[in-house]
Amino acid sequence: MTNELLNELTFFVLAVFVGIEVISKVPTILHTPLMSGTNAIHGIILVGAIVIAAGAHTPVTIALGLVAVTLATTNVVGGFVVTDRMLEMFKGRQPAKPKAPEAAKQ
Amino acid sequence: MTTLIALAYLVAAVLFILGLKQLSSPKGARNGNFTAAVGMVIALGATIPLLHFTRAGLTIIAIGVVIGALIGSIGARMVKMTAIPQMVALFNGVGGGAAALVAVAELLGFGTHPAFSEALPSVFSIVIGSISFAGSMVAFAKLQELMTGTPITYPGQQVVNGLLAAAIIGFGVAVLAIASIPFSFIALMLLALILGVAFVLPIGGADMPVVISLLNAFTGLAVAASGFTLNNFALIVAGTLVGASGSLLTKLMSDAMGRSLANVLFGAFGQVHAGATAAASGQARSVRSGNAEDLGTLLAYSQRVIIVPGYGLAVAQAQHAARELADVLEKRGVEVSYAIHPVAGRMPGHMNVLLAEANVPYEQLKEMDQINDEFKNADVALIVGANDVVNPAARSTPGSPIYGMPILNADEAKNVIFMKRSMRPGFAGIDNELMFGPKTVMFFGDAKDSLTKLVAAVKAA
Numbered sequence: 169m170t171n172e173l174l175n176e177l178t179f180f181v182l183a184v185f186v187g188i189e190v191i192s193k194v195p196t197i198l199h200t201p202l203m204s205g206t207n208a209i210h211g212i213i214l215v216g217a218i219v220i221a222a223g224a225h226t227p228v229t230i231a232l233g234l235v236a237v238t239l240a241t242t243n244v245v246g247g248f249v250v251t252d253r254m255l256e257m258f259k260g261r262q263p264a265k266p267k268a269p270e271a272a273k274q
Numbered sequence: 275m276t277t278l279i280a281l282a283y284l285v286a287a288v289l290f291i292l293g294l295k296q297l298s299s300p301k302g303a304r305n306g307n308f309t310a311a312v313g314m315v316i317a318l319g320a321t322i323p324l325l326h327f328t329r330a331g332l333t334i335i336a337i338g339v340v341i342g343a344l345i346g347s348i349g350a351r352m353v354k355m356t357a358i359p360q361m362v363a364l365f366n367g368v369g370g371g372a373a374a375l376v377a378v379a380e381l382l383g384f385g386t387h388p389a390f391s392e393a394l395p396s397v398f399s400i401v402i403g404s405i406s407f408a409g410s411m412v413a414f415a416k417l418q419e420l421m422t423g424t425p426i427t428y429p430g431q432q433v434v435n436g437l438l439a440a441a442i443i444g445f446g447v448a449v450l451a452i453a454s455i456p457f458s459f460i461a462l463m464l465l466a467l468i469l470g471v472a473f474v475l476p477i478g479g480a481d482m483p484v485v486i487s488l489l490n491a492f493t494g495l496a497v498a499a500s501g502f503t504l505n506n507f508a509l510i511v512a513g514t515l516v517g518a519s520g521s522l523l524t525k526l527m528s529d530a531m532g533r534s535l536a537n538v539l540f541g542a543f544g545q546v547h548a549g550a551t552a553a554a555s556g557q558a559r560s561v562r563s564g565n566a567e568d569l570g571t572l573l574a575y576s577q578r579v580i581i582v583p584g585y586g587l588a589v590a591q592a593q594h595a596a597r598e599l600a601d602v603l604e605k606r607g608v609e610v611s612y613a614i615h616p617v618a619g620r621m622p623g624h625m626n627v628l629l630a631e632a633n634v635p636y637e638q639l640k641e642m643d644q645i646n647d648e649f650k651n652a653d654v655a656l657i658v659g660a661n662d663v664v665n666p667a668a669r670s671t672p673g674s675p676i677y678g679m680p681i682l683n684a685d686e687a688k689n690v691i692f693m694k695r696s697m698r699p700g701f702a703g704i705d706n707e708l709m710f711g712p713k714t715v716m717f718f719g720d721a722k723d724s725l726t727k728l729v730a731a732v733k734a735a
């Protein structure tokens with residue numbers, strides 16, 4: 169086993185534990201935003217997509233690179249924006265409260 | 275140079291971990307999302323100097339980023355709050371697809387004799403990424419109601435899925451052992467796509483959140499596998515973080531529904547063909563059905579009303595109408611609170627998001643444990659589009675598919691108003707005894723229309 173692979177395996181195993189540990193106590197109301205947030209984080213595949221697209225020169229690699237970059241960017245941008253919209257709802261509650269009675273229909 | 279990039283990746287990884295940590299507490303959640311986004315920008319920025327771009331490469335990256343950013347931001351901004359779950363499914367699916375394509379490109383680049391340690395993760399990433407892509411698309415279609423949300427089952431389904439999985443493993447081995455066959459991964463990819471579809475078809479719409487969460491973890495693992503092929507630290511760590519936390523989240527979600535994950539995935543819940551029998555017995559038994567005027571009066575002269583919002587409220591986008599009703603009631607001095615079941619709505623926590631959108635005061639939202647003892651003091655339990663989460667069979671009928679699921683004790687209230695579109699059973703496909711109860715009045719119709727009628731009736735009372 170090469171040194172590099174060994175290193176990578178170490179990162180992998182440690183990341184498993186961190187991943188489990190870090191969200192072990194999450195209230196139910198945050199399940200949906202948390203899922204959406206982790207969803208955005210795996211958009212890191214955009215790094216991989218850019219790496220393979222950068223050196224593209226045959227029609228096949230160009231097509232693969234283009235689609236991969238498009239999909240991955242959609243994942244990253246959409247993931248973060250939609251999570252932010254969700255969490256905005258939670259935050260907007262306090263300042264919105266005083267306005268609420270007026271906004272209600274008379 | 276490479277040291278700098280490695281350090282930047284390390285910073286990004288730390289920011290992802292901190293972001294996740296913040297995301298799991300209500301206080302810092304929004305900052306957490308921002309922290310993770312900063313990590314993403316750093317990881318992307320650090321990657322660019324590492325590369326030698328061909329002209330074509332530069333062009334396709336620019337085009338891809340612009341198109342993807344447009345689709346992502348417009349999609350995420352336009353989507354209605356009630357449609358969030360399918361949007362998450364969509365964004366998850368495209369991530370899985372991207373991971374699979376990256377692995378394909380890498381595999382092609384290895385030539386005919388790739389090192390086993392590099393080919394193995396590629397094959398894994400192609401398979402898992404494709405399953406996640408296809409499965410997420412089916413989940414999207416089910417939630418968007420492009421196809422039926424009920425489980426699609428046929429005899430021998432598990433066997434067919436098992437054979438598909440076996441074929442994928444066989445092809446995977448073939449690709450690894452006889453890699454000189456060009457494009458053999460196409461067959462692998464196709465099989466994985468088919469399995470992704472076949473795997474999600476028998477799962478009902480109500481269980482989709484758990485499936486999306488699982489596929490989310492899948493995509494994370496596919497990304498991590500791509501990281502092994504590309505020898506990229508950022509991909510390995512971020513992908514694994516999502517894989518691990520996503521798996522745990524999946525388990526937490528099925529726990530909240532009082533079910534095991536295996537039951538969600540392979541139970542084909544609705545298959546308990548109680549649906550048909552329930553409908554039959556539903557016709558035979560009589561229920562009390564009320565009109566808006568009577569029910570409005572009942573509500574207006576109550577002291578305590580507990581609203582139990584459910585899936586039907588989410589579908590009808592009736593959260594604003596519900597708040598309006600609560601407002602007119604409160605103006606008359608009625609005490610109103612909302613009982614939120616952990617899995618109310620379309621996803622755990624989804625109902626909180628919806629009601630927050632309608633500016634419902636936070637203090638009125640009560641979690642199940644907080645409010646269950648208060649039902650017996652309530653004059654009216656107003657059930658809006660919920661069903662299984664108030665079904666007393668979960669407490670009393672050991673043979674029932676939902677037996678043991680924690681439920682809201684709506685049946686203990688002095689009166690129950692059950693708002694529903696029809697007598698159709700809920701996702702569990704079973705009768706709800708509460709509908710036939712002596713204290714229960716059914717109020718049929720679309721949740722939003724019905725609530726609006728009640729608002730008018732309360733005002734008139």
